[in-house]
Amino acid sequence: MRPFLIAPSILSADFARLGSDVDAVLDAGADVVHFDVMDNHYVPNLTVGPMICQALRDYGITADIDVHLMVKPVDRIIPDFAKAGASIITFHPEASEHIDRSLQVIKESGCKAGLVFNPATPLHYLDHVMDKLDVILLMSVNPGFGGQSFIPSTLDKLRQVRQRIDESGFDIRLQVDGGVKVDNIADIAKAGADMFVAGSAIFNQPDYKAVIDDMRSELASVHEA
Numbered sequence: 001m002r003p004f005l006i007a008p009s010i011l012s013a014d015f016a017r018l019g020s021d022v023d024a025v026l027d028a029g030a031d032v033v034h035f036d037v038m039d040n041h042y043v044p045n046l047t048v049g050p051m052i053c054q055a056l057r058d059y060g061i062t063a064d065i066d067v068h069l070m071v072k073p074v075d076r077i078i079p080d081f082a083k084a085g086a087s088i089i090t091f092h093p094e095a096s097e098h099i100d101r102s103l104q105v106i107k108e109s110g111c112k113a114g115l116v117f118n119p120a121t122p123l124h125y126l127d128h129v130m131d132k133l134d135v136i137l138l139m140s141v142n143p144g145f146g147g148q149s150f151i152p153s154t155l156d157k158l159r160q161v162r163q164r165i166d167e168s169g170f171d172i173r174l175q176v177d178g179g180v181k182v183d184n185i186a187d188i189a190k191a192g193a194d195m196f197v198a199g200s201a202i203f204n205q206p207d208y209k210a211v212i213d214d215m216r217s218e219l220a221s222v223h224e225a
């Protein structure tokens, strides 16, 4: 049994006091810090880079930092994030010229590696790399912004990927990102996800613990993967 993991996305955190806000959400029961990197090129928004990841480590954050790269090109920034304390690095396959090489660069830098699929990105990118993946991330919104609505067709895509993971026998996390909330997290888990990114649903509420507790009670009704 793999425990369900809740990964708050710092995209909706208070950037003016990021360290204490991340501390607060971890104290409230979050498992992993989801760190959205946007380059105003692959996606139409601009966020944070390795310096901020390092600043969180220097501040004392010891939880896993899950770096979601929405950047093009991919490879040259990977070692910088690894040095800055990233634990997991995921990227969008269509943003990489050489997917296998990007995965290798991540592994060689000592991080776990994953591929991210936009709502309309086909799953064939999984065909020859299942043995190199620690995480598969399905976007349930188009990347670039927090606070969007969950795209329902993601549920069917999750079921397809869950089947591929189970048939492969590899130990791969199935992560979902975008529009995850208390009222849809159980259905998302039933479709096969075991790692849940939630930004606005957590950070836009005054009581992070109340939201995370509510998410966990919803998840308690679903068998873990």
Ligand SMILES: O=C(CO)[C@H](O)[C@H](O)COP(=O)(O)O
Pocket (backbone or CB within 6 Å): 009, 011, 012, 034, 036, 068, 070, 141, 142, 143, 144, 145, 146, 147, 148, 177, 178, 179, 180, 197, 198, 199, 200, 201
């Ligand atoms: O990668 C992302 C957007 O590209 C974010 O992780 C995601 O949108 C989380 O925000 P929310 O939970 O508010 O939808």
Ligand SMILES: [Fe+2]
Pocket (backbone or CB within 6 Å): 009, 034, 035, 036, 068, 177, 197
């Ligand atoms: Fe993300």
